[in-house]
Amino acid sequence: MRITYRDKAWELPGGMTAGDAIKKVGLDPEAVLVVRNGELVTDDVILSDEDEVKLIAVVSGGDGEVS
Amino acid sequence: MRCRRCSKPAVINMRQHKLALCGEHFLGWIPAQTQRFIKKYEMFDPGETILVAVSGGKDSLSLWDLLLSLGYEARGLYIDLGISEEGYSSSSLAKVDRFVEKREGARLKVVDVKEVYGKSIPQLARERPEQKTCSLCGLVKRYIMNETALEEGAVLATGHNLDDEAAVLLQNVLHWQTGYLLRQAPVLPSTHPRLAQKAKPFFRFYERETAAYAILRGIDYIYEECPFATGATTIFYKELLNRLEGRSRGAKLQFYLSFLRAREKGFFLRMLPFGPERIPSVNEGLELGECERCGQPTTAPGLCAFCRLWKVAEAEVG
């Protein structure tokens, strides 16, 4: 299956969970959401060879508003 | 994984609540929870005007969307920081404009920093290499948000989520910034006629939940980060907290909620002449004067930090 994240892309074999795929590409499952074939899914879904997976970063930064 | 309520496939698993939900139930859960916290923390009442500070990002646009859908008189405020690097400010404003176009009756006010004060944030930052861009930017934004909320007679609402709050808390704890700890809260009541009430209705949601809400509601938000955010310490602290969360479910939530409980018990309160039972507030324990130029409360004599910033900038130009 094809996995994209920001401007990066990977090809991984099907049969693993989305959570494992996230770890495999070096990301933190806590910090991304998984969109499989256009649908938001939980990271326990098992991905198949044909799936198009988009990982969406959820962490945003900036002003640490301290006052 | 299945939805706890209807057993359709879940779209999100909120491990800290042991709760997985499908799209439909998640889109019902988020507003109900938000409404509950608005009430519980006395953020604002149904009849009040709310000014939502929007950046074009997922949190603030989701908050505005949600408050509108709950029937609040919620107006938007977009502060144009003039960040032309990577077209950041113009593309984020474009997202906000699109959001407004799609919602009949949504009112947006745009304050262009350069137009009003003469300089954009990057220009200001270049003149002050010793100061971090984000802290300058934060100062300017907070000032304009407060002023605009006062003008509109509104309560100011920002899209801060639990990850934002926990990251700031971690930062403040690591430096034992007790003054900041005292002022970090889901709601800050107005303690001075020149200070608007401030509320963070999303403070109990993890960042992944506000992102999921935006996606499910079809909100087109700015996904790219502000170019100055890369390497920002907040992101580093968020990553640390996420690793902690991965090891121990609910760690972020517990960290922040335990802090709030300690704060409510008065652990961060100075003993004041009028007793420790007073609600800790933005100026607790501080002697507040008024800025000679704009009248906003300030701890410094003479000018407030915001007016000092522009005064120095003017002096350098002239």
Ligand code: SF4
């Ligand atoms: S990342 Fe920093 S400079 Fe950019 S908008 Fe946020 S606070 Fe301002």
Ligand SMILES: [Zn+2]
């Ligand atoms: Zn359901």
Ligand SMILES: [Zn+2]
């Ligand atoms: Zn001032």
